[in-house]
Structures are given as C-alpha cells and as structure tokens.
Amino acid sequence: MSAVKSNRIKSTYQFLSTRVNNVSPSGIRKxxxxxxxxxxxxxxxxxxxxxxxxxxxxxxxxxxxxxGYTMYTSNYGLPELxxxxxxxxxxxxxxxxxxxxxxxxxxxxEGLDLTLRALLNPGDEVIMPDPCYVAYPACxxxxxxxxxxxxxxxxxxxxxxxxxxxxxxxxxxxxxLIGYPANPTGAVMPKxxxxxxxxxxxxxxxxxxxxxxxxxxxxxxxxxxxxSLPRMKDRTILLGGFSKxxxxxxxxxxxxxxxxxxxxAMTKIHQYTMLCAPITAQMAAIEALKSADNEVEAMxxxxxxxxxxxxxxLKDIGLxxxxxxxAFYTFPSIKVTGMTSQKFAERLLLxxxxxxxxxxxxxxxxxxxxxxxxxxxLADIEEALKRMGRFIxxxxxxx
Amino acid sequence: MKRIFEILENNARAxxxxxxxxxxxxxxxxxxxxxxAENDRTILxxxxxxxxxxxGEEQVWAIVEVKVIPQRNxxxxxxxxxxxxxxxxxxVYLVSGTYDLAVLVVGKTMQEIAAFxxxxxxxxxxxxxxxxxxxxxxxxxxxxxxEEKGGLKRLPITP
Numbered sequence: 001m002s003a004v005k006s007n008r009i010k011s012t013y014q015f016l017s018t019r020v021n022n023v024s025p026s027g028i029r030k031x032x033x034x035x036x037x038x039x040x041x042x043x044x045x046x047x048x049x050x051x052x053x054x055x056x057x058x059x060x061x062x063x064x065x066x067x068g069y070t071m072y073t074s075n076y077g078l079p080e081l082x083x084x085x086x087x088x089x090x091x092x093x094x095x096x097x098x099x100x101x102x103x104x105x106x107x108x109x110e111g112l113d114l115t116l117r118a119l120l121n122p123g124d125e126v127i128m129p130d131p132c133y134v135a136y137p138a139c140x141x142x143x144x145x146x147x148x149x150x151x152x153x154x155x156x157x158x159x160x161x162x163x164x165x166x167x168x169x170x171x172x173x174x175x176x177l178i179g180y181p182a183n184p185t186g187a188v189m190p191k192x193x194x195x196x197x198x199x200x201x202x203x204x205x206x207x208x209x210x211x212x213x214x215x216x217x218x219x220x221x222x223x224x225x226x227x228s229l230p231r232m233k234d235r236t237i238l239l240g241g242f243s244k245x246x247x248x249x250x251x252x253x254x255x256x257x258x259x260x261x262x263x264x265a266m267t268k269i270h271q272y273t274m275l276c277a278p279i280t281a282q283m284a285a286i287e288a289l290k291s292a293d294n295e296v297e298a299m300x301x302x303x304x305x306x307x308x309x310x311x312x313x314l315k316d317i318g319l320x321x322x323x324x325x326x327a328f329y330t331f332p333s334i335k336v337t338g339m340t341s342q343k344f345a346e347r348l349l350l351x352x353x354x355x356x357x358x359x360x361x362x363x364x365x366x367x368x369x370x371x372x373x374x375x376x377x378l379a380d381i382e383e384a385l386k387r388m389g390r391f392i393x394x395x396x397x398x399x
Numbered sequence: 400m401k402r403i404f405e406i407l408e409n410n411a412r413a414x415x416x417x418x419x420x421x422x423x424x425x426x427x428x429x430x431x432x433x434x435x436a437e438n439d440r441t442i443l444x445x446x447x448x449x450x451x452x453x454x455g456e457e458q459v460w461a462i463v464e465v466k467v468i469p470q471r472n473x474x475x476x477x478x479x480x481x482x483x484x485x486x487x488x489x490x491v492y493l494v495s496g497t498y499d500l501a502v503l504v505v506g507k508t509m510q511e512i513a514a515f516x517x518x519x520x521x522x523x524x525x526x527x528x529x530x531x532x533x534x535x536x537x538x539x540x541x542x543x544x545x546e547e548k549g550g551l552k553r554l555p556i557t558p
Contacts, residue, residue, distance in 0.1 A: 032556045043555035052550065134558045183558075305406065305421035312420040355555055378410075378417075 023138050028361050031345060035355050042384045044372040045355040047183065049247040049328070053284070054295040057246060060287035061280050069279050075271040076263075077104025077255070078282045084289040085255060092215075093228040094238070100260040103267055104277045104285075108213045108241040108254040113139050114266040115209050115237050115256065119175055120145035126209075127168055128177040129160040131184055131359060131366035133211070136177055148173070151365045154322050154333065158187035162196035169204050176201060178226070179211035181218055184362045184371040185331040186307075186324020191224045198229045207262075209237045213254065214327040216245035216296055219304045221325050227257070234259045244327070245296050246288045253281040303328050306374040310381055314372075317389035318396060328375040331359065335368045337395040345370060347395075352387035400424075400432050404441070407433070411445040450545055458505060460534035461512050463520065465500040466527045475499060478525050487515045498530070509533065 013021075028045075035041060052058075076082060082098035089096055096102055105111040112135055116126070122144040128136045130149035137147035148168050152158045160178060176197065180189040189197075201208050210226040227236035241254030256266060270276075307324070314321045314332045321332035334344045341358035348354050359366030374381060402422045406413050415433065419426035436442040451458055467478050475493050482502060483491040490503040502520070506512040512531070521529050537545055 026558065028556055028558050032554075035555050041555060045556040046553050047557040048553060050553070301402075301405070305402075308423055309417070309420045357556065357558075361558075378421075382417075 019142060019144060023141050026134050026138075026361065028134065028357060031355075031357065031361070034346065035349060038349060038353060041349065041353045041355050042376075042380050042387070043355040044374070044376065044381075044384055045357045046373050046375065048249040048375065049244065049299065050375045050377065051247040051299055053246060053248050053251070054288075054292050056291055057248070057284045057287045061284040064280060064283035069283055071279060073104075073276045073279050073282060075267055075276055076102065077277055078279070078286070081282050081286050081289075084286055085257075088289050089225075089257060092223075092225045094225055094233070094257065096257045097260070101257060101263055103256045103263050103270060104282060105254045105256055105270065106252040106274055106277045106281075107243060108211055108239045109135060109252075110270070110274060111239040111241075111254050111256040111266075112136070112209075112211065113142070114269050115239065115262075116140055116143035116145060117269055118262065118265040119143075119207060119209075123172055124174040125170060125172040126175045126177050127165055127173060127206075129158070129179075129182070130364060131158070131362035131369075132177075133179055133183045134362060136179070136211075137363075140177075145174075146172070149363055149365075152185075152187075153365065154331075154369075157322055158182065158185040158331070159189055159193055160197070161193065162200045165197065165200055166204075169200075169206075173204065173206060175207040175209055177209040177211070179213075181214035181223070181324075181326020183214065183327055184329055184357065184359065184366065185322075186327045186329040187322075188218055188221055188324075188326040189224070190221075191229075194224055194226055195229055198226070198232050198235075201235050202231060206235070207237065208232065208235055209239065211239045213239065213241040214244050215240065217300060217303060217328060218326045219300070219307060223326070237262060242285050242288055245299075246292055247299065248281075248284065248288065251278075251281040251284055253277055253285050303375065306376075306378060306381060309378065310372065310374045310385070313381065313385035317385060317392050319388075319392065328373055330372045330374060331366075331369050332372065333369055336397075337392065338397075339395065341367055341370055348388065348391055352391045354384045354387050354391075403429055403432055404436065407442070411447075448541065448543060457507065459507065459509050459512055460537065461504045461506075461516075462532045462534065463502040463504055463516055464498040464530040464532075465502055465520065466498045466529070467500060467523075468525045468527060469499075470525060478523065481523060482520065485515070485519060487512070487519075 081104055082102045085102055086096050086098040116139050120143045123146060125146045125148045126140045127148045127150055129152045140147040150160055150164050150168050152160050165176060208226055215223045227233045227238045238257040243249040310330050311321060319332040321330050324330055337344060341360040345356050345358040357371040359369030359371060403418055406418050406421060415426045415429040418429045469475050470477055479491055479500060482488055487504050488502050489505045492501045494501050504512050504515060516529055516531050
C-alpha cells in the first residue's frame with residue numbers, strides 16, 4: 001500500500017476558471033442536441049450561406065497547395081492580401097496602411113476575441129445591443145470585461161440608439177460594440193444613426209468595435225462603414241470577414257482594421273495564440289478580393305429574392321416581422337402564440353419538424369422572437385412556411 | 400422586369416405569385432409581363448432538362464464543324480437556315496475561326512448521325528467540308544453539372 005492515500009477526483013468542475021464558468025453555454029448548442037435526434041427536419045436555423053465558395057476561389061486555393069504554399073505567413077498575414085484588402089477598403093472610403101493597420105485573423109471570431117482581450121482590463125464595460133450575436137457578451141466575459149446590454153426593440157428596427165447608449169455609460173465604459181447588418185435581427189443602421197453614435201463616442205472618449213462581417217449583404221440600402229464617418233477611423237476597430245459575402249465560413253478568414261497601436265496590441269496576442277491565419281485561406285481570400293465581385297452580387301440578388309419571399313410568407317401565416325435590410329435573417333415576433341421563444345422553437349421542431357433559433361438565445365430582448373435564416377432553398381422555405389402556418393393557426397387565439 | 404426573367408430562367412416552374420413575393424412586383428403585373436414576353440418571344444419556351452442516361456436511354460451527341468461558301472446578299476444566313484430546319488440539328492451557331500458553322504447534332508445511334516452528316520449536311524451545295532466530333536461524355540450542360548457529387552451538409556443549427 002502506498003503511503004499516500006489516493007485522492008480520486010470527484011469532479012473536475014472545481015478546476016475550471018471562474019472566467020470560463022461565468023460563461024453560460026450557448027442557447028443554440030442546447031437546441032442543437034434536441035435537433036440531432038429528429039429526422040426529416042427543415043432547418044431555418046443555420047447561420048451561414050447555402051452557396052459553396054465560388055469556384056475560382058477554391059481553385060486558387062488548390063493551386064496554392066500544388067505550388068507548395070503550406071508554410072507560416074507573417075503574423076499580420078500575407079502582404080499581398082493586406083495590400084488587396086487595403087484597396088478593397090479604399091472603395092468603402094476607408095484608408096488603411098496595409099503594413100501597420102491591418103491584421104488578418106482566423107475569422108471575425110478571432111478578431112473579436114483579440115480586440116476585447118487587447119482593450120479590456122478586468123471590470124471594463126462594453127456596451128452592446130440586446131439582442132446581439134452570441135459571441136459578443138461571451139467573449140467580453142472571457143476577457144474579464146462586463147457586457148452592458150442596451151435593449152433594442154422591433155419598433156426601433158432593432159437599431160441601437162445613441163441616446164440609449166448614453167444612459168448606460170459609466171466611468172468603466174471603454175467601448176461600444178456594434179454589429180450591423182445584424183445577426184440575429186437582420187437590422188441595418190442608417191448613416192445618421194451611426195453619426196450620432198460617433199458623437200457619443202467622441203463625447204465620452206470611447207472605442208467603437210464595429211463587426212461588419214455582413215457588410216456586403218444589404219438590400220435596398222447602402223452599407224456605411226462606421227470607420228468612414230468623420231473622426232472615427234482612430235476610434236474604430238473594424239472587424240470584417242470573408243465568410244458571409246464570399247460564402248467562405250469554413251475557411252476561417254477575416255481581418256481587423258484599426259490604428260497601428262491597436263493592431264500592434266492585437267497582434268501581440270495573435271502571434272502567441274494563432275501565429276497566423278491559415279495560408280491556404282489567405283491565398284483564397286486574395287482571389288476572392290481580386291475576382292469574385294460578380295459572384296457576390298449574384299448571391300446578394302438571390303438572397304434578396306428569398307428575403308422578400310420569406311417576409312411575405314411570414315405575413316401570410318400571421319406573424320409580424322419588421323423588414324430586415326441586411327444579413328440573411330428574418331426575426332419575426334411569435335408573441336401571438338403566447339409561448340416563449342424556447343418553447344415555440346422546441347414545439348415547432350417536435351410537431352412540424354422545422355428548426356428555428358429562439359430569439360432568447362441572443363439576449364433577453366430576443367424573447368418573443370425567432371430567428372429564421374433564408375439562406376436555404378426556396379422550396380425548403382416554402383415548405384417550412386407551410387408547416388409553420390399550420391403550427392401558428394393551431395396555437396394562436398382564434399379571431 | 401429583368402428580375403422576373405432572371406428567376407424564370409433558373410426555374411421555369413416559378414409561379415407569378417411566387418415571383419411577386421420574391422420581387423415585390425404585384426402578381427398581376429408579373430403575369431402581364433410574362434404574357435407579353437411569351438408573345439414577343441422574349442420567352443422562347445419552357446423546358447425541362449432531363450438526364451436521359453438515368454433512364455437508361457442512349458443518346459449520341461456530335462459537334463459538326465461546317466465550312467461553307469457565303470452567298471451574295473444573304474451571307475451565311477441562308478445556308479444556316481437550310482441546316483437548322485433539320486430537327487437533328489439541336490443547335491446551330493455561326494462562329495469565327497477556321498470553320499463557319501458549329502452544329503450540335505443529337506441522335507439515337509452513331510449511324511444515325513453519320514447518315515445525317517453524309518446524306519443531308521455534306522451534300523448541300525455551299526458546304527465545302529465537315530468535321531464531326533462525337534461527344535464521349537457530357538459533364539456540364541447549360542450551367543448544370545450532370546453528375547454532382549453530394550457534398551458535406553451544413554450543420555442544421557449554427558449561431
């Protein structure tokens with residue numbers, strides 16, 4: 001017998017950091033488990049395009065592999081990619097030095113994480129809209145910051161207003177984090193609203209983190225880059241990516257654009273954690289910037305057709321929905337059924353085999369709504385709407 | 400209005416109410432635009448692409464290059480018409496390069512196509528010569544890949 005009595009571990013939970021334990025598991029993941037046990041489901045729950053990456057982009061990546069491009073790149077990313085990216089941003093009225101003000105990341109996800117870790121001291125507050133993309137509060141918590149959620153409402157087109165932001169500003173506020181066009185609502189921000197947020201940022205000396213990954217997916221409106229507003233370039237960390245516009249989600253490639261001190265700080269983390277974005281994805285991204293404008297435009301036209309189709313369809317089955325002008329989501333209200341979003345989504349899945357994401361997964365203000373993605377075939381949208389119509393008429397009070 | 404035809408070009412079965420929903424153009428207007436396009440032959444016809452080999456039907460396809468002598472006043476049009484009137488000629492194009500007309504011929508057997516070329520096409524007065532290329536495999540037609548391999552499916556729920 002050994003002298004030391006063996007201490008069997010009862011639970012490893014106690015070893016986990018408070019930081020991680022403070023982050024609750026994504027509402028979407030819980031739902032995913034339920035879904036994987038059901039057959040014949042039409043899913044409106046995806047968060048990515050239904051197109052595959054345009055062929056010339058894939059072909060360029062294949063060619064790069066044939067040529068043996070398999071090594072690390074500069075921490076910042078391939079110079080040619082940064083150069084092309086700077087030219088692309090120029091067309092959005094943004095001027096960034098490709099050598100010091102751009103960082104290629106493994107998707108906006110990494111860019112967001114780097115940004116928050118580079119900026120936040122423990123307890124620093126980040127203002128963000130509610131509902132918002134699930135990673136915003138989570139990554140803020142992981143960076144030991146405090147997410148401050150500013151309610152946005154359907155009547156206000158789910159836009160975050162400068163006046164509301166100001167109510168939540170405290171001495172600890174460091175940044176405003178916005179993501180428009182928005183996941184989950186599809187909301188966009190008009191220029192004048194953004195200008196007011198710019199004034200607030202100036203007035204209170206705040207950084208603005210602007211996630212514009214859906215920037216090219218807008219309908220009937222022009223996307224305004226926050227950093228292009230007067231005086232905002234130095235205050236803004238622009239996060240952009242290739243995932244949504246070029247249908248490149250699985251490549252994990254994005255970028256951050258900001259003033260050189262911020263980029264330098266972010267690169268410090270990036271070089272020790274990621275080193276560089278995958279070279280194959282970087283080579284693909286170069287080709288995307290060079291030659292895929294036609295494909296992007298065709299995809300946008302196609303999304304727009306399905307957006308309108310789904311909006312009309314939702315109206316027909318008795319759900320109200322504000323008109324989303326960006327991304328590829330609709331965010332209809334299901335309050336007429338009296339159910340919670342979670343209950344609605346679960347029952348709809350079990351009874352009609354349609355998967356949607358409960359709005360509450362994106363924050364308290366998402367309660368009473370569901371996220372329906374229209375980046376899926378028209379036939380599936382049509383069938384899903386039929387099933388949802390049946391479901392709604394079963395559960396909404398007869399008029 | 401172009402938006403209506405962009406939709407129909409990809410899906411001939413799209414109905415006016417569906418197109419209306421997708422474009423925001425009222426259904427009655429969509430219907431009227433389609434009627435008019437049918438009348439003025441902007442819409443030539445509605446057809447279905449069938450992969451006959453899946454039904455075990457054999458088809459032989461050939462591209463025939465035709466070199467012709469253009470005629471005064473009518474150029475290549477008269478001879479092109481002589482050729483495109485034959486139902487065997489599925490498509491007929493005037494092309495630049497070393498020959499003049501490219502004719503896509505479809506038949507049941509090689510003999511059938513050979514007979515068409517030697518008995519109908521080659522003897523035409525202004526035809527100087529032909530070269531026939533039999534198609535060995537159709538990979539992609541009118542933008543459709545015939546044997547698309549099933550890819551990986553998207554995860555049903557993602558943030």
